[in-house]
Amino acid sequence: MGLPISYHWRNLLVRKTTTLLTLLVVAVVVGVFTWMMGFASSLTRSLAVASDETKLLILKRGATAESNSAIPIEDFNRLNQLSAIVRDEDNIPLLSPEMMAQVSLPRARDGGATFANVAVRGVTAAAFKVHRNVKLLGKGFTTGRREVIVGQAAAKQFAGLNVGDTIGLGYGSDRGYKVVGHFSAGGGPMESEIWGYLPSLMNAYNRKTYSCASLRLSDDADSAAAIERIRGPAIQLEAKTERQYWQAQSAGIRRYLTVAYALVAIMSVAAIFSIANTMFSTVAGRTREVAMLRTIGYSQWRILTGFVFESILLTTVGGIVGCLACVAWLSLVGNTKDMFGATNFTTLAFEIRVTPAIVLWSLLSVVAVGVIGSLIPALRAARTPVVSALRAP
């Protein structure tokens, strides 16, 4: 039979200050860790959406992003000869010409103190067939009017994008476009964008060329072969699958996360040492007690697992406090974050969310920290020489 839980619980309560201090160390580390995980998972989720292997993004040769690409209309027309493109019920290829521009909008989270560069994408009806995960939440734009629709992430994070608001777009920001609806994109990067009708926006931005294009390949098409074909002499454009494109764009964000993770890892090691310290002290203070337990029949193994369990109890409570603190922080201070892509000069808006999976991960890691930190002190306790310990003052 193992030692009863209440035994450990009471032991933790006896040394209130030490327990509380150790618990707080764990809680702080877990809180930061949970925040990082929330950030990383938002990024991963967003990029997972944008990893359609049958969707190709077409750029001008030499361009690194949709926003610094310029495709003349005659170049774009050459894409029609590609046989691997899916056709719709009217036998029209799913090929979407697009224009990218940016507008500087105030961030909602700091009340407009700083501005973010938000992507403006000019599209035609084809875009809604190529970008399958884009779903209108309400009205779409009418082609004859100056109207735009706004991705729901952008609508939340940047000021002045509510339905009914008018934003200044165009080269001089002097053409008022009315926001008529929002759209979702399955949580993908397009949710950070503003969409309007391509000819209207090209006119507003004095553009004579498209920026980029996207197209949908048939499910059985070989994307590598299609990319080769597009790069080849007949078309002479650059193509990337959606996954390749966003992996490159998110390189900087992933580097940022690596830095953050390294810092959290170092803190976790510090937390392990802190727990070891506490557990050593616990064990040292209870030598006679342990000897007593051994005398009345508890095995070495029970003693060992007992102390490890006590440590897990301590760290888990710390972990729960940390997770709660993180959730509280996110809901009180705000959970929005946005970052530039590597070369597209436009911002990708995130929402940091603590999901049950993240909580589970945090708690699992915290249990691991508890086990590692307590293993050696617990071993020492298990090896207590019974007779001499009982005799000691």
Place this chain on the structure above:
Amino acid sequence: MTLTYVLMQNLKRNRLRTALTLVAFALPMGIFVLAISFVVAMVQLAQQSEKQLRLAVHHKTTLTNLLPAGMRRKIEALDPDRSRLRAVCGMRWFGGRVPDTQNTLTSLAADADTFPIVYSDVGMTEDEIELWNRERTAAVVGTGPADTYGWKVGDRVVLESTVPPYLTLEFKIVKVISNPERSNFFYFRLDYLNESREAVGASSARCNIFWTKCNSAEGMRSLQAQIDKTFANTPDETKSEDENAFAASFTQANGNLPGLMQAMAIVVVFIVTLVAGNTMMMSFRERTCELAIFKAIGFQRGRIFVIVLAESVMLSFVGSLCGVIPTSLGLLYFPLTLTRLGPLPRLEVSFSAVIASIVIAVAVGFASGLWPAFQSMRLKPADALRKIA
């Protein structure tokens, strides 16, 4: 019996605990010195650019909207007697990268005549300026790209632009910038870019930004307002910002690394306070009897207080040294490159950061030792001796 002797004996007694505390203290302090170095470097950078008195004038809509090159004359005309304004340098983004590499360099074409004046912090000598003026393909590069690609003065290098019309141009390097604040940049002459653009039929004579060097901070503020007012309600409405505000928008867009570092520094201080406090509480509990004996044999309250407090301070001090010294030495020999994460080319530990870390650590030791020290001072020898540890 000196204080130091008691201190050392106490720390040596439970070597394991001292060692664990030191490690648990040293690791976060390592992060702390990094974070503080970063923050210090950012502050220094901000002070430097503030001194340069440069105003960034760009399109209000976004930086990527181009402004007509003629705007330079209009800005200059706002201050004909040059009491506030020294020079204006138009710049256009080239976004060049070395062929067959992925990293886009911060490469900009700049007005050749005013560049050495507006960017006096690049530190061009008379000879270098003459070379820059004479050589149409002249380029001035920071140590960042120069080190990465092994470039030196006199080399001919080729960059391909990542913006329309995707020109591939050859440059001759006339200077490698030693100023760390400019180490990620690649500057070349705007007239060279414009000629090359015209050669392929692209429009020219447009700029992304006009850097306006001012004579005084007051002059800069009045010009800032005046410039934006002049171009208001035109197709080329401008937004003028000082260099720090301009840089801050990039820092924000790159995820606000300084913010992360500041947050980390605060978290670390919190953690080490708890760690040190915990150790001191444990030591105190185990030594209640001993402290009571000290009291019983005539040690004064103040003395007891100092003994406990000094131990805590000592522990934190040594712990911080264990974290700060290896981190600083590590960074001295292996500087962390941050080229793509923010305005700082690389992270170096500054002397002030080291001092700040140690001072904070000592303060933490002081704070976390206060309560145990206070309790030891209040001990009643008779009660404490009776208590079984």
